[in-house]
Amino acid sequence: MKYLLPHCFKKIGSIIAPVGFVLWIGMQFGLVTKLLIFLFGESSATQSNSSYHIVNVFVAILSFFSFLAGIYFVTFSKEKVEDEMVQRTRLESFQFAALVQIIYIIICFLFILLFKDPGEGGLMLFFITTIFLFWLCFIGRFNYILHIKIIRLSKA
Amino acid sequence: MKNFVREERTKKELTQVQLAEIINVSRQTIISIETSRYTPSVILAIKLAKALGKNVETLFEVERSD
Numbered sequence: 640m641k642y643l644l645p646h647c648f649k650k651i652g653s654i655i656a657p658v659g660f661v662l663w664i665g666m667q668f669g670l671v672t673k674l675l676i677f678l679f680g681e682s683s684a685t686q687s688n689s690s691y692h693i694v695n696v697f698v699a700i701l702s703f704f705s706f707l708a709g710i711y712f713v714t715f716s717k718e719k720v721e722d723e724m725v726q727r728t729r730l731e732s733f734q735f736a737a738l739v740q741i742i743y744i745i746i747c748f749l750f751i752l753l754f755k756d757p758g759e760g761g762l763m764l765f766f767i768t769t770i771f772l773f774w775l776c777f778i779g780r781f782n783y784i785l786h787i788k789i790i791r792l793s794k795a
Numbered sequence: 796m797k798n799f800v801r802e803e804r805t806k807k808e809l810t811q812v813q814l815a816e817i818i819n820v821s822r823q824t825i826i827s828i829e830t831s832r833y834t835p836s837v838i839l840a841i842k843l844a845k846a847l848g849k850n851v852e853t854l855f856e857v858e859r860s861d
Contacts, residue, residue: 723820
């Protein structure tokens with residue numbers, strides 16, 4: 640596995656991914672604007688509306704890319720001890736994630752064909768969830784097997 | 796495949812962590828092998844046998860279902 644990053648990236652990724660996600664969700668609900676109004680006042684908000692908009696866009700880009708980078712770091716970083724069992728678990732988790740993604744795509748296509756036109760926003764949501772479902776399934780299964788299931792087996 | 800890794804490890808008074816450190820694998824790998832969740836490669840089986848001072852044949856036993 641020559642494409643894997645050093646183990647320290649996993650810690651960095653597990654910090655910046657949730658921070659980026661929370662920040663992005665917060666931005667979507669207008670919390671950044673509310674924070675700016677709280678800090679600099681309502682009147683200032685109307686006067687410098689464009690600068691508030693720039694801050695919002697900047698936060699959106701920063702949070703989204705830190706979430707993406709975090710996911711990438713968590714997925715593609717080595718474990719503390721990287722051995723054959725870990726590599727096999729990683730491969731199985733990739734297969735599992737790919738299977739889940741295919742099933743999700745089939746179900747979504749059937750839903751779109753049979754029930755309704757999703758529109759541009761719906762399609763965008765479909766593509767984003769398709770991508771993230773793969774990574775989240777992989778991260779979830781890999782870490783569950785390695786850090787929860789096997790340790791439970793040992794205790795049992 | 797049946798194995799006697801746990802029995803031999805306890806005879807040698809080694810913990811899972813100690814054995815893992817000797818053969819340079821994770822503790823999870825030792826647990827997986829002991830619980831027959833994972834069948835090690837030939838290289839790892841030889842390393843395990845060396846660490847426990849046994850032959851590979853005495854440490855691992857092929858079953859009919861294998």
